[in-house]
Amino acid sequence: MSNIRQVATMAGVSVATVSRALQQPERVSPKTRTKVMLAVNEVGYKPNLMAVKFRSGKTHNLVALVPTVANVFFARVISGMQIAAAQRGYAILLANTLGDESIEANYAKMVQTSQADGLIQLRAHNPFDSSMNKPGELLPMVNVCEVMSDINCPVVTLDNRAAAKAMTLHLIEQGHSRIALIKGPQSSPLTRERLAGYRDALTDAGLTFDESLLYPGDFTLQSGHNAASKILASKNRPSAVFCENDETAIGAMQCFKQAGLSIPRDISIAGFDDISFSAFCDPPLTTIAQPAEEFGQSAVSLLIDLLEGKITKAPKVIMPFELIVRGSTGPAPKSTVA
Amino acid sequence: MSNIRQVATMAGVSVATVSRALQQPERVSPKTRTKVMLAVNEVGYKPNLMAVKFRSGKTHNLVALVPTVANVFFARVISGMQIAAAQRGYAILLANTLGDESIEANYAKMVQTSQADGLIQLRAHNPFDSSMNKPGELLPMVNVCEVMSDINCPVVTLDNRAAAKAMTLHLIEQGHSRIALIKGPQSSPLTRERLAGYRDALTDAGLTFDESLLYPGDFTLQSGHNAASKILASKNRPSAVFCENDETAIGAMQCFKQAGLSIPRDISIAGFDDISFSAFCDPPLTTIAQPAEEFGQSAVSLLIDLLEGKITKAPKVIMPFELIVRGSTGPAPKSTVA
DNA sequence: TAACCAAATGAAACCCGTTACATTTTAACG
DNA sequence: CGTTAAAATGTAACGGGTTTCATTTGGTTA
Known part of the structure; x- marks a missing residue:
């Protein structure tokens, strides 16, 4: 050379x-x-840009901690991050953490060892060890999607509670009174926020909150399918199912259809995220659209501003959501309503 | 510090x-x-590992050129790359190229400017400028999925032609004689290889190859849906549709179902890739499973071997495929066969 | 105790740009 | 033509490790 x-x-x-x-x-x-x-x-x-970076102390690399790269929603967020980073001359170092804290810590070390300037975290977890804590100083980190309550960190998210409430309200307006909820992983704040929104809507509508209508899930197709089987087997079957993400909804939908149910005539299904497949289900899935790419872009932009000293406080960016009503939700069957 | x-x-x-x-x-x-x-x-x-990298001249970074990060199949490949890279102490710099050659070239420059040691390319395109060509020397690059014919480069792929032939054969064995093919993007070698395999099977079975049964597509849900509309509108409608990837198949399936067709009774549908959603369609999609994660792992492993001088020839790794027969394909309707 | 070798340690070069500071060249003006 | 400021260019330090080569230390043996 x-x-x-x-x-x-x-x-x-x-x-x-x-x-x-x-x-x-x-x-x-x-x-x-x-x-x-x-x-x-x-x-x-x-x-030799390595020499330049070494000399300047700025790597122009950002680490992205993603629990599962293969998750379609995350993939959209990554895509947004990637584009925004490229625009501002930064590169994204991708980390597939599988939610493993030791893997997260390993990648976080890239920041501490001057291999990256900052980090974007998609989980509500601080991956840095305590040596990074400087009193009064923000960590070189931005949180997307999930919010960390215990740490002062810029964040890009949406009002999951309000969105879940809006969706539940939509179902209630269709005449549903027994609405099942297939949850996400227990560990995720999203799960709790969406549950809270679901509950808010029930309360507002004067409906009783019934623990037995909550089903565990983990945001995967399979977990939606499993939960749907349980719903089918329950006595007093609900007339609508709100799934905390679209994958769960799609898995559940398959189960119901294979059991001979017609959607939405026999049962309504709603999801969350608006992944591309949702519009191409049969029937198309009613869901909450999140601006996933914008999440990524905004997070990167915020992080770079932080790194370049353009912001010193930790802003909380709340992105808008949109209720997308498609064919998977409809009026509650008369028999159930009566 | x-x-x-x-x-x-x-x-x-x-x-x-x-x-x-x-x-x-x-x-x-x-x-x-x-x-x-x-x-x-x-x-x-x-x-300061930047200093170490600068001094050693080895960055332990690999650039991954991905046309669309948000594509589920690619996401699986990336996931595999990521894991294999981490195991061997390398990091993945992710590039979302959107198939744009100038973006590709920009990221390829990271290798030329010592910001990365090598590159993994998911398209059949050489992103390096001519200054990289050293006679008799391999480029620091590995190709995955698509094969570049004009350049000597290690590659990880599968026998797309044989796989497409196997799928077409499966449809023929089910009694189908008019089988439509929804293609991928013209620019992709995959499209041509899969078309060739489709044709091989027809020829072997003594069926005539009919140009009018070929429909354009671009591997997206929407393109599958569009092609399906055209198929529905055609006179002499085919009894089976082979889609060059699963997304296309899922898009097509929705269109057929919404038109009132029953799958596979009225029409059979087959895909390619075996993405996670395929098992959760209704009916589940018959498809060709590709070891996507292994593609990524193998590619990274090959690239690192190449960079570390452990290989000097360009190997061609052919991964196995598997025909996964699910509910979306079945016997041809009697009326059509007769 | 002298001689000798191995182990332990230190001094300084090196990687390759950028940049502060010093020096030289150029141009302008009296 | 001489003076002076501005423009152009050069010299060398710097960043933070690694590594070569030299030196010192320690222990062993005759």
């Missing part, structure tokens, strides 16, 4: 001049500039 | 000794080792 000194020799100038000719062309005479450019081409010079 | 010199001062030894105490503990006396470790903790020393 050629270096700047070879270019300098070839051009018959000093390394400083070469550096200037490349970084601030107006600082060198046109004549010298030409000489340098010719020499650059001559020796096929490509700057 | 503390550095190694501060540790040296604190421990009362030279920087060389500190470096050795940390890298090759057996090379220093136990007494010194202890002194150094105490000093490390004392000043909260974290090595």
Whole structure:
């Protein structure tokens, strides 16, 4: 690999001049500039940006801690992060953490060992060890989707509680009074927030909250399918099912259809996220649309602002959601309503 | 940030000794080792790995050029890459190229500017500029999924032609003789290979290849839906549809179902990839399973071997596929067969 | 105790840009 | 033409590790 000194020799100038000719062309005479450019081409010079990063102390790398890269919703967030980062000259170091805290910690160390400037966390968990805690100083981190309550950290999310309430309200308006909820992983704050919103809507509508209508899930297709089997087997079957994400809903939908139920005639199903597959179910899934790509973009933008000292307080960005009513929800069957 | 010199001062030894105490503990006396470790903790020393990378000329970063991060199949490949890379001490720099050659070239430059050691390409396209071509030397690149014919490059893929042939054969065995094919993007070699396999099977079975049964697509849900509409509108409608990927199949399936067709009674549908959603369709989708995660792992492993000089020839790794027969394919309707 | 070798340690170069500071060249003006 | 300021260019330090080579220390043996 050629270096700047070879270019300098070839051009018959000093390394400083070469550096200037490349970084601030107006600082060198046109004549010298030409000489340098010719020499650059001559020796096929490509700057060693590792040296630049080392010297400057800025890597322009951001670590993204993603529990599961293969999750469609997360994939959209990553896509947004990637695009925003590229626009501002940063690269994304992707970490597939599988929710494992030791893996998270390993990647977080990249920030502590100067391999990355900052970190984006999709889970509600602080991956840094205590040595990073500087009193009064923000960690070089931004949280997306899930909110960490115990730490002061910029965050991009949406009002999950309000969104879940809106969806539940939609179902109630359709005449449903027994609405099952298939939850997400217990560990996720999202699960609790969405449950709270579901409960809010019931309370507002004067309906009783029934623990037995809550089903465990973990945001996977399979867990939706499993929960649906249990719902089918329950006595007093609910007339609607609100799933805390779309994958769960799609898994549940398959189970109901294979059992011979017609959706939404026999049972209504609603999801959360609006992944691409949701519009292509049969029937298409009623869901809450989240601006996933914007989550990623906004998070990256916030993190870079933080790193570049443009913000010092930790903002909380609440993105808008949208209730998307499609064919999977409809009026409650008369028999159930009666 | 503390550095190694501060540790040296604190421990009362030279920087060389500190470096050795940390890298090759057996090379220093136990007494010194202890002194150094105490000093490390004392000043909260974290090595600047950017300096190490700069000095060594090895970044231990790999660039992954992915056309669309949000594609579920690619997401699985990325997941595999990520895991294999982590195991061998490498990090993945993710690039969402959108198939744009200038974006690809930008990320490829990261290799040329010493920001990454190598690159994994998911498209059949060489992103490097000509300055990288060293006669007789392999590029620091591995190809996954798609094969580049014009360049000598290690590759991990599967026999798409054979797989498409196997699927088509399956449909033929079910009694189908008019089988539509919804293709992928024209630009992708996958599209052509799968088409070739489809054709092979028809030829072997003595069926005529009918151009009018080929429908354009681009691997998206929407394109599958669009193609299905056209199929519905065609006179002499085919009794089976082979889609070049699962997303297309799922999009097509929705269209057929909404038109009142029963699958597979009225029409059979087959896909390719075996994404997670395929098992959770109604009916579940017959498809070709590809070991996507293994693609990623194998590619990373190959690339690292290449970078570390463990291989000098460009191997071609052909992964196995599996025909997964589910409910979306069945015997051809009698009326059509007759 | 002298001689000798191995183990332990230290000094300094090195990687490759950027940049502060010093020096030289150029241009302008009296 | 001489003076002076501005523009252009050069020199060398710097960043933080690793590593080579030299030196010192320690222990062993005659």
